[in-house]
Amino acid sequence: MSSPTSKRVVQIGPFHPLLEEPVGFSLGVEGETVVDVDARMDYIHKGIEILAQQRTYDMLPILLERICGICSVTHSVCFCNAAEDLLGVEIPPRAKYIRTIIAELERVHSHLLWVGLAGHFIGYNTVFMWAWKYREPVCDVFEMLTGHRQNSALPMVGGVRRDIPVKYFDEARKTLDMVEGKTQMLTDAVLDDPVLAARLKGVGVLTPEEVMEWGVVGPTARASGVDTDVRRDEPYAAYDELDWEVCLTQNGDVFDKAVVRLLELKESIKILRQCFDRFPEGPLNLGTLHIPRGEGVGRYEAPRGEDIHYLRSNGTNMPERLKVRAPSYTNIASFKASCIGEKISDVTITLAACDPCYSCTERTAVVRAGADQPERTFGDLVRLSQAETRRIAAEMGRAPDLQLT
Amino acid sequence: MAPIAEWLFFFLIFPGLLFSVLLGLVLVWVDRKVTALVQWRAGPPPGQPFWDVLKLMGKEVIVPAQAWAGGFLGLPFVGLAAAGIAATFVWVAAIGIAPSFGGDLIVVVYLLVIPTLAVIMGGAASGNPLGAVGSSRDMKLMLAYELPFVIALLVAVFQKQEIDGELVRAGTMSLSGIVEFQNDAGSILLRPSGAIAFLVALLCAHAKLGFVPFDLAEAECEIGEGALLEYSGAVLGLFKITQAVLLATLPVLLVTVFWGGLTLTTLGVLAFLGKVVLILVLFVLIKNTNPRVRIDQAMRFFWGPLTVLALAALLLAHLGL
Numbered sequence: 001m002s003s004p005t006s007k008r009v010v011q012i013g014p015f016h017p018l019l020e021e022p023v024g025f026s027l028g029v030e031g032e033t034v035v036d037v038d039a040r041m042d043y044i045h046k047g048i049e050i051l052a053q054q055r056t057y058d059m060l061p062i063l064l065e066r067i068c069g070i071c072s073v074t075h076s077v078c079f080c081n082a083a084e085d086l087l088g089v090e091i092p093p094r095a096k097y098i099r100t101i102i103a104e105l106e107r108v109h110s111h112l113l114w115v116g117l118a119g120h121f122i123g124y125n126t127v128f129m130w131a132w133k134y135r136e137p138v139c140d141v142f143e144m145l146t147g148h149r150q151n152s153a154l155p156m157v158g159g160v161r162r163d164i165p166v167k168y169f170d171e172a173r174k175t176l177d178m179v180e181g182k183t184q185m186l187t188d189a190v191l192d193d194p195v196l197a198a199r200l201k202g203v204g205v206l207t208p209e210e211v212m213e214w215g216v217v218g219p220t221a222r223a224s225g226v227d228t229d230v231r232r233d234e235p236y237a238a239y240d241e242l243d244w245e246v247c248l249t250q251n252g253d254v255f256d257k258a259v260v261r262l263l264e265l266k267e268s269i270k271i272l273r274q275c276f277d278r279f280p281e282g283p284l285n286l287g288t289l290h291i292p293r294g295e296g297v298g299r300y301e302a303p304r305g306e307d308i309h310y311l312r313s314n315g316t317n318m319p320e321r322l323k324v325r326a327p328s329y330t331n332i333a334s335f336k337a338s339c340i341g342e343k344i345s346d347v348t349i350t351l352a353a354c355d356p357c358y359s360c361t362e363r364t365a366v367v368r369a370g371a372d373q374p375e376r377t378f379g380d381l382v383r384l385s386q387a388e389t390r391r392i393a394a395e396m397g398r399a400p401d402l403q404l405t
Numbered sequence: 406m407a408p409i410a411e412w413l414f415f416f417l418i419f420p421g422l423l424f425s426v427l428l429g430l431v432l433v434w435v436d437r438k439v440t441a442l443v444q445w446r447a448g449p450p451p452g453q454p455f456w457d458v459l460k461l462m463g464k465e466v467i468v469p470a471q472a473w474a475g476g477f478l479g480l481p482f483v484g485l486a487a488a489g490i491a492a493t494f495v496w497v498a499a500i501g502i503a504p505s506f507g508g509d510l511i512v513v514v515y516l517l518v519i520p521t522l523a524v525i526m527g528g529a530a531s532g533n534p535l536g537a538v539g540s541s542r543d544m545k546l547m548l549a550y551e552l553p554f555v556i557a558l559l560v561a562v563f564q565k566q567e568i569d570g571e572l573v574r575a576g577t578m579s580l581s582g583i584v585e586f587q588n589d590a591g592s593i594l595l596r597p598s599g600a601i602a603f604l605v606a607l608l609c610a611h612a613k614l615g616f617v618p619f620d621l622a623e624a625e626c627e628i629g630e631g632a633l634l635e636y637s638g639a640v641l642g643l644f645k646i647t648q649a650v651l652l653a654t655l656p657v658l659l660v661t662v663f664w665g666g667l668t669l670t671t672l673g674v675l676a677f678l679g680k681v682v683l684i685l686v687l688f689v690l691i692k693n694t695n696p697r698v699r700i701d702q703a704m705r706f707f708w709g710p711l712t713v714l715a716l717a718a719l720l721l722a723h724l725g726l
Contacts, residue, residue, distance in 0.1 A: 010534055010628075017625040032538065032700070121626045123617045123697030129444035195618060195695050198702055344538065345699050348627045 010344060014043045018121060018348050021358040027339075027347060034347050037339045039332060041358060042365030052322040057083065057157050057291055060319070065151045067324065068360045070113065071302050073099075073106045075309070075324065075360070076155040078300035081236050082311040082322075083157040086296030087289060093280040095159035096238040101145065101275045102152050102164075103237065104268045108179065109138040110303035111261045111268075114355045115186060118258060121352045122199060127186070134182045137175045144168040159285025169276045180269050187262040190255075200255035204338040204350030207252060214334035217327050218305020220354040223260040224252030230301040242274045254346075254353045261355075291315075302327050304355050326360030412493075415503065420496030422489040422650070429649025430454040432685055436652070439689040454649070461642030469635050471532035477635075480530065481643035484523030488650040491516035495654055498580030499661040499677070500669065508578045510562070513658065514555060517613065520647050521547050524622070527644075528632025539631020542700050543622035546612060549707035550619075554609035556715035560602035561662045565725040566590045572725045584666035594663045598721035603663040605715045609707070610655040611688055614648070618695040619703055656684040 012018060012025040022043035028036030048067050055063050061076035068075060077099055084091065091099075112135035119127025139149040145164040146152035154160045190196055206216060211226045221228055229246040231239040247263035249256035293315040300307045305327030314320040331354040339347045386404045393400040415421055433454040441448025468474050494513050497503050521543060528540035561583050565572045577583065583593075593599035612619035622631050633644060660680045661667075667677040698706070 008534055010538070017629055018627070029538075032541075119696070123620060123624065123626070124695070125440075125617075126444050126693045127696075129446060133445055193696075195698065199696050199698060343699060343701075345621065345624065345627050345697075 012348070012351070014040075018352065019358070020117070023356075023358040023362070025335075025351065027344065029344060032343045032345070034339055034342055034344060037335050037347070039335065040365065041332070041362045043362065044359060045362045045364050046359075049322055049324060053319060056317045057289075057319070060322075061155045061157075062151075062153055064324075065153065068326070068357055069150070070110050070357060071106060071304070071307070071360070072151045073102045073155070074300055074302040074307050075326075077103060077237070078298045078302075078307045078309045079311065079322070080155045080157050080298070081300055082296045082298030082309040083291060084296070085298060086291060086294050086311060086313060087157075089158060089286060089289070091159045091286065092283045093238070094163075094282040095284055096241075097275050097279050098160045098164055098284075099155060099237040100239065100242070101272060102142070102154060104272045104275070105138060105142050105145075107268045107303045108265055108272075109135050109142070110355075111265045112138065112179075112183075114261060114303075115258065118349065118352055121349050122196075124196075127189075130182075131186065134179055138179060141168075141172045141175050144171060156285060157291070158287065158289045159283070161285070163284055166279065169279070173273065173276060176269050176272055180266060183262060183265045183269070187259070187266075190258055190262065197255060200258065200349070201251070201253055203254045203346045204257075204342060204353055205251065205253045206334060206338050210334065210337040211252070214337055215330040216305075216334045216354070217330055218302065218354075219260050219264060220257060220305065220331050220334070222247060223249050223257040225250040228306070230299045230306050234299055236298075236300065238275065239271075241278075242271055244271050244274075254349055257353045291317075304328055304357060305331060324360070326357065328354070328356045328358065328361040332356055332361060411503070415497055416490060416493045420500065421493035422485075425489060425492040425496070425650045425653045426646050429646070429651070429653035430458065432652045432656075432681075433649050435682060435685055436689050439686055440693055443690070443693045458642050458645055458649075461645065462639050464638035464642075466638035466640055467635075469532055472635065473530040473532070476526060476530035478640055480523040480527040481636075481640045481647070484520040484527075485643050485647045485650065487516045487519030487523070488647045488654065492650050492654040492657075495580065495658045495661060498584060499657055499667045501581060501584065501666060504581065506579065507582070509580050510558060510578050510583070510662075513580070514558065517651070517654070517658075518547070518551065520651060521613065523647070524632045524644065527636065528634070531632070531635035533635050535628040536632050536634050538628050539622050539624075539634065542624075542628075543632055545700055546619060546622060546703055549704040550609040550612040553605050553707055553711040553715045554613070556712065556719060557602040557606040557609065558662060560598055560715070560718045560722045561593050563719060563722040564590070564593055564596070564599070565722070567725075580661055581666075583662055587665045592663065592665050596722075597726050598718045599663055601714055601718035601721070603659065605711050605718065606659055606663070607684065607687065608691075608711060610659060611691055612703070612707070613655060614651060614688065616688060616692040618691075618698045621697055621700055621703065624697060652685070656681045656688075659684055 008029050010027045010029050012027060014022040014024045024040035024043065026038040027034045048063070051063060052060060060079060064075040064079050065072040112131050116128045116131030116135070119125065119131065142152070143149040145168060146154055154162060206220070206224045208224050208226050211221045211224045217228065225248055227246060227248060232246055244267050247260050247267055249260045291313045293313055295310070295312045298309040298311070307327055308325040310323040311319055312321040334354070335351060338350050342350060389400050389402070389404060417423065434449065434451050437453070438448040468477055491513050494509050498509065525540045525543045528536040528543070562578055563574065564586065565574050566586065566589065587593060594603050615623060623633065624631060633641065636644060660677065664680055667673060
């Protein structure tokens with residue numbers, strides 16, 4: 001993206017109270033109106049894709065869980081979808097239901113997390129604290145069923161690794177009843193609050209045309225009335241056997257993006273209840289599978305939208321290439337459409353409204369050397385930083401803490 | 406004591422700077438504790454605001470290279486001094502320890518503007534673009550809330566009293582005059598005009614304190630503390646103390662003007678403190694049940710409904726209600 005052309009630039013990030021992760025937004029402003037937005041997403045590139053090429057298929061779901069702090073199920077199941085697409089196999093029913101259960105639990109706690117954060121971003125800290133308080137029992141259920149509140153390490157190519165304890169389903173149902181009640185309360189509070197409506201309606205609007213043009217996915221697209229959901233369009237896990245609906249709202253503003261997520265929360269709880277009721281018997285996985293030469297694509301409806309994993313295998317036990325396209329990657333680009341022309345105070349909540357997850361999204365970036373800035377290699381940077389360390393150490397009158405070359 | 410020495414004591418020790426700062430920090434704790442209870446958190450121990458300020462006092466003060474250093478470092482002192490003098494006048498009138506001069510209400514209103522001005526100018530002096538945005542927001546907000554605030558305070562001045570079957574305007578421009586009037590005629594708050602004016606003044610004071618929904622000058626998620634962004638160490642501590650002094654002054658001003666003064670008996674002091682804490686809790690509840698509004702919405706709110714309400718209250722007061 002080009003750099004802002006206006007005179008004054010308001011920098012949001014790379015470290016900013018609005019952002020839970022490092023990312024840089026440069027807002028070109030005239031007065032309080034934003035006329036340009038530029039994003040830099042290269043602060044926490046983790047090199048997952050190259051690491052993935054050095055792991056066996058059995059180890060990969062464990063690694064891919066760590067792409068994102070919230071969507072741990074998303075990336076591992078999405079990879080399994082890709083591998084199973086390559087293999088052309090169907091997993092056992094029990095594995096399908098287990099994947100659905102952990103996926104929907106993840107959606108519930110992820111949406112509650114966003115509701116809280118969105119409240120915080122518009123200065124409504126009470127909502128922040130309350131939403132996170134209700135999120136906590138959901139994480140507890142996740143821990144009861146999988147052994148960990150975030151990373152379950154359950155999915156594997158051809159099914160799931162372990163069973164989940166059926167004896168905790170009653171406890172889980174109770175928690176879901178509680179969360180459903182509280183979600184209803186939050187939904188009513190949002191819909192009825194005149195100040196929230198004044199603050200969020202008509203802000204950061206994405207029209208359906210803009211949604212299509214920028215390739216926006218997930219709840220952000222559904223808030224604009226674009227009927228898209230991978231769970232229904234290309235069913236994986238057990239979604240085609242369950243009774244649920246895709247939630248849509250029409251206005252595409254921040255208010256509707258909040259409402260659509262709250263509605264989805266209730267839909268997820270409905271799916272979870274059905275999974276608990278219909279939980280089938282049977283094997284957990286297809287055993288050890290040899291992955292032949294070929295390529296496969298996995299699609300998955302993450303809490304933030306459609307996640308895509310592309311897998312190419314050369315017949316060895318490690319992938320030749322794994323490409324991850326997280327939902328935020330396309331959603332962030334749409335800020336050009338939703339933020340320009342808004343006030344600074346509205347832009348911050350608009351930036352947050354697509355529930356961006358920068359950790360999944362960040363890429364390496366090449367920052368081009370300007371006229372006054374020499375291009376530096378990694379070695380140059382090491383030498384520069386060592387010279388600086390020596391200078392500081394000399395100023396403090398002692399030897400450097402580290403041995404320098 | 407000579408009058409000057411006496412007033413120096415009033416200003417520096419009681420009920421001015423020292424007392425207001427200590428009381429203000431206690432009230433900051435009440436604010437934080439009640440907020441925590443609303444949000445189902447434990448909240449800080451009573452000493453926390455003191456330790457926070459003490460810690461800030463010991464931290465390094467960094468002056469940005471692009472800042473106007475004199476203004477940047479001097480303005481916090483101006484703000485604190487003004488808040489301290491305002492606190493002195495308000496408390497002296499509330500307790501009635503010294504006769505207040507006619508028109509001290511006007512002086513207090515002016516003095517209460519200065520801390521906000523100090524923040525605005527400090528933000529502008531810092532040379533930070535976000536600070537400039539914060540300053541401009543603060544200035545717009547101040548222009549917005551001062552109008553209904555002053556009109557609401559005038560309602561107390563224009564109150565009428567029935568003396569020998571005839572309505573006489575008994576209010577004065579002096580705070581102690583208003584307190585005396587209420588001693589004769591009962592709290593202004595209990596009259597229709599007073600109740601409306603109190604509500605308006607409460608919301609304006611809320612904005613003056615920079616609480617949500619009117620915290621847009623600080624708005625850490627949008628402009629990262631705004632005008633205070635570049636401040637650090639002791640000068641930031643001074644702004645925090647100023648904030649605490651305002652927190653100890655504005656509820657007292659509201660109680661004094663609309664709800665009677667302080668009688669120096671145990672019951673009287675307790676009732677007075679109860680009223681102050683009640684107003685504070687009202688502030689905290691408003692703060693915790695609203696999202697931040699936009700600056701244009703805030704200005705429309707203050708210049709629209711609130712100014713109309715304040716004018717209506719003034720009319721009612723003129724009619725003797």
